[in-house]
Amino acid sequence: MPPTLPSRLLRGPDGDATSRLAYGADYNPEQWPRAVWEEDVRLMREAGVNIVSVGIFSWARIQPAENVWDFAWLDEVMDLLHAGGIGVDLATATASPPPWLTAAHPEILPVTASGETVWPGARQHWRPTSPVFREHALRLVREMAGRYADHPALVAWHVSNELGCHNIYDHSDDAARAFRDWLRARYATLDGLNHAWGTAFWAQRYSDWEQILPPRLAASHPNPTQQLDFKRFSSDALKEYLRAERDVLRELTPQVPVTTNFMVMGGTKGMDYADWAGEIDFVSNDHYVVPGPQARDELSFSANLTSSIAGHRPWFLMEHSTSAVNWQPVNLAKREGDLARDSLLHVAHGADAVCFFQWRQSAAGAEKYHSAMVPHAGADSEVFRAVTGLGQTLEALAPVAGSGREPARVAVLFDWDSWWASEQDSHPTSLLDYHQEALDWYSALLALGVRADVVTTRTDLTSYDVLIAPVLHVVPEALAKDLTRYVEGGGHLVTTYFSGIVDENDHIWLGGYPGALRELLGIRVEEFGPLLADDTVELDNATNGTVWTDRITVTGPEVEVLARYRTGAYAERPAVTRRASGRGSAAYVSTRLGADGLAGLLPRLLATAGVESELPAPARGRVELAVRRDAESRYLFLVNRTDDSVPLPGLTGDLLIGQAGDTADGGLVLPPREVAVLRQPSP
Known part of the structure; x- marks a missing residue:
């Protein structure tokens, strides 16, 4: 089971005694002139930001050529953030290889099932099983860890970024060799493999390990167990890569916790995150709402599943959006109240950190239309006012930090x-x-x-x-x-x-x-x-x-x-x-x-099991209930799923956030799309 969030993440880079919820974003200062950086830190403090992820896509800036390093800009960013009281979840910057590396070593590029090369120009254009890529990536990780091991802003390491988002299935020769090794470890003998794969069908029996390939483009349906094993192998290959970076970080900075951001959401199914969770010091997740009739149900489902993957211990929401994203067919802006409700629903299901992609909305690049904490309109905007309001709400929820989820029936x-x-x-x-x-x-x-x-x-x-x-x-x-x-x-x-x-x-x-x-x-x-x-x-x-x-x-x-x-x-x-x-x-x-x-x-x-709703009748189907708990208190998160006010008669406790109502028994009334949190003594 992965451990709970390390206390340094909840207490900031100076280790203040007061626990808190972490709040922040991906921060990409390399996209902006130096003059913007100090303004960023000032606005972060205004919004209540206390942690940012830095360096995620910075490899080409940190290492502009094979034997050339440029850390001066990152040193300055780390120092500025620390001076502002903001902790850094520092990425290893290995998510996307720089042009000089792919030009010199095109053999690190992934290959599709039909034999096409996945070329540079976007991101994550690398093979999980490439020994050449791993050599260069781990060299970068060592340089990063050696340089920032003792920096006071460093509170966590962020391995790569969204591992497998675009390169989960690689069918290259590197992958074929690694797949055979994985199969040898799983089945030990060719007889074992032939039985498992049912190779008596369609004359597929193998007589030599070298005959085995990934399920590449075939004349008809590839062997189904071969397909299933390749899915298992592909998840394991990325897990093994995660371990490789993690082991370097633990060797050089054993005092700094290590994570990577999962993508427990919707159609992201290539990575078995339940299997990965034990490899990191705390679970992190990215989630984006896809519009539709079950949009918020899916958010709740994914946050709930993330909590299970984390062993029902607190976890880190590494990315979600303040408003619209850029990658859906139609990118809808969030309505008033959705930014806070979406964020707090993750907290309800165990998140002790609420972070966004990204801090400042990009002026160029593929994600320039993706919303951010500071939008193109600047700080004088509804989005930034909502961001600042959420920061105040999370500050009021500080007592929740460190509590786990109470199991349901x-x-x-x-x-x-x-x-x-x-x-x-x-x-x-x-x-x-x-x-x-x-x-x-x-x-x-x-x-x-x-x-x-x-x-x-x-x-x-x-x-x-x-x-x-x-x-x-x-x-x-x-x-x-x-x-x-x-x-x-x-x-x-x-x-x-x-x-x-x-x-x-x-x-x-x-x-x-x-x-x-x-x-x-x-x-x-x-x-x-x-x-x-x-x-x-x-x-x-x-x-x-x-x-x-x-x-x-x-x-x-x-x-x-x-x-x-x-x-x-x-x-x-x-x-x-x-x-x-x-x-x-x-x-x-x-x-x-x-x-x-x-x-x-x-x-x-x-x-049959005597299970009923714990909510008062007027709230059933209209309000979602999630419960967190520590040794002294239960925290009831009440999330209004509707566009109408909902009465909550009979529920009592100390109100941490939310609006008091005027029901006959002095209960709560939840305004549309709002969240209330009640604290009760732990039984």
């Missing part, structure tokens, strides 16, 4: 192997969306006002009364046994279509679906019934299903049919089942119901 299980494997080609449908299905369950819980954790298979699942495992496609034998013990011990499992189908090698569990979970669920499916894109089926509980149906036969004792299909090929057959087993139960939902349909079904599933 319900958990949504999120599994990278299942995400990767369930969406591969040559499957029953290409319409399945693993992340969307998990998000729909989470949205339904939010709509009911039920607090839930988003967890991974590395979490102790037995601590939850209800475990929702949507599309848990990959179920190794050990996990199947764990889930059976969980149910027999009193837990209530809910799973869905296309779950339990394959083992860790992507081999089908034979005997009928849902494979490894068939006996536990007490059902058997002989054939899947995926639906065409525009098809729907009706259920007899007034919900509609899309994407998938199953031809279910009840086989086990004590199986209750909670809903049946009214229409479609499987009309009158079970659609939702639940089997009592031991002291618990196992339920199965065989179609995609969407967030609204699940909100109608969930109360019946939750009632």
Whole structure:
């Protein structure tokens, strides 16, 4: 488990005795004339900024040629920030190699599956497995660490930046060699690999390790286990690179904590962050809202999952946006109140630092239309006034710093192997969306006002009364046994279509679906019934299903049919089942119901475990509740999800932030898109 945020991050470069939440941004002074720097520090102090990330894309400035170094400008920036009382999360600057390096060593450039070279001109144009790139990058890391090891502004190291954002899958010869080494370590023998990959099919049996390649452009569907293993390998290759930089930093600056910024959000699925978390001293994350009906649900889901990855200890929000971004098809500005609400929702789910990309909005370059703490309009702007207001709010929330998240009774299980494997080609449908299905369950819980954790298979699942495992496609034998013990011990499992189908090698569990979970669920499916894109089926509980149906036969004792299909090929057959087993139960939902349909079904599933909303009735579905806790206090974060005022009768405690209301019992009224935090004594 990763440790909590080191105290030096919460106390500033001089180690003040008072703990606080960290607040700041990526700071890129090399984009600006020297005259702007002092003004930046003055405005940072005005806004309440106490930490910035520096040097992220500075390699070409720090090392303008192979044997030429220029640290004078960075020395001055570090000194200015320290004089202003601002700590520095110093990046190793290895995120994007400089032109002189790629010109001299084009062999460090990534290669796509179709054999195309990824050329310089953007960022992250390097192979994770390139020994040449690693040699030059680690040389830079050593220079940085040696120079700034004792600088009083340095509070943390920031390895690279968003590892894998653009270079997660490299199919070069370097990658092929590293992939073979990874496979040797995993399978030991070619016989082991041939069995795991099912190479008896399509005459793919390997007789020499050198015959094995990454899944490059092929005539038809590449071997599915080869594809899955390449995804695992690619995540591990970047993790190994992370370790390489980290080890240099720990060797030269053992007193300085090390992090790197994950991207737990939306469609970023190439990196298994649950596996990476133990490699760093504290977890950091970047998150950007993508507009849509579930935009804030997804923000909450991702922050919640980040907390799980961090072991429910405080973590660092390294990047999000003050307003619009530059990389979406249409880049919408945030509405009044969204900047603070988005930020505080991350704090509600365990963030002890709130930082933005970036401090000052760029005048040139690919991200010049990306919002910042100081926009193009300057400090005399609504954005900067909102930034300053958030700084004051975070100062008022200082007592929360260092507290952990209080576990919920319900958990949504999120599994990278299942995400990767369930969406591969040559499957029953290409319409399945693993992340969307998990998000729909989470949205339904939010709509009911039920607090839930988003967890991974590395979490102790037995601590939850209800475990929702949507599309848990990959179920190794050990996990199947764990889930059976969980149910027999009193837990209530809910799973869905296309779950339990394959083992860790992507081999089908034979005997009928849902494979490894068939006996536990007490059902058997002989054939899947995926639906065409525009098809729907009706259920007899007034919900509609899309994407998938199953031809279910009840086989086990004590199986209750909670809903049946009214229409479609499987009309009158079970659609939702639940089997009592031991002291618990196992339920199965065989179609995609969407967030609204699940909100109608969930109360019946939750009632079995006696789970209800902790919110007063007027707030359910309108307010999100998250709870943080330390030895002395509980902190109730109440986030208004709507554009209307919401009463919160009956909730009491010391009000850290928010507006007092005039309800009959003296409770709170949450204004539109606002957040209140109540402090209660810890039981």
